[in-house]
Amino acid sequence: MNGWFLAAATIAALTCMIHVWLGGREVAHPLLASSGLGKVPKFTNYYCWHLVTIVLxxxxxxxxxxxxxxxxxxxxxxxxxxxxxxxxxxxAMIRRFRLRVTHFPQWALFIPMAACGALGLWW
Structure with missing residues (x-):
């Protein structure tokens, strides 16, 4: 068994759970409740949210x-x-659009995931 890949798998599973639990509450539900978006942008974003769940x-x-x-x-x-x-x-999005790092913390999960994966490839 490769422990580095196992760590990456654990981080990915944790990221998926956070995405579903917190993302559902903080992103998906408010998106669906919004009345300022048209149907196409609203449901395209909702569809993409589910695509991210599947990818994670x-x-x-x-x-x-x-x-x-x-x-x-x-x-x-x-x-x-x-x-x-x-x-x-x-x-790149945080920098380009001058966003708050704390509002978009996905990097904090993807960097360790990628690092563990890279170490798994190395060993």
């Missing part, structure tokens, strides 16, 4: 499979790359 669960599964040697290292590399790109995009 997929990352947890991918890292978990590679941790238990049931998946290829290519799968681990792909999941690691996704986590790293998600962290970079989050930080």
């Amino acid at each position: 669960a997929g990352l947890a599964l991918a890292f978990g499979l590679v941790a238990w040697h049931a998946g290829s290292r290519d799968l681990g590399a792909f999941a690691t790359g996704c986590a790293g790109l998600f962290a970079l995009w989050n930080l």
Whole structure:
């Protein structure tokens, strides 16, 4: 078993749970309750919120499979790359739009996930 990939899987699963629990309460429910958005932007965003849920669960599964040697290292590399790109995009948005780091803390979960994945690829 690869402990680094297992750690990445754990972080990904935790991130998915946080996304569903807190994101549902703080993002998805207010989005659906908003009356200022048209149907297309509202439900496109809601659809994307669910896509993120699926991707996070997929990352947890991918890292978990590679941790238990049931998946290829290519799968681990792909999941690691996704986590790293998600962290970079989050930080780029914060900088570009002058957002508060504390309001968009996704990077704080994706960076350790990507780092553990990278260490899993290394060892």
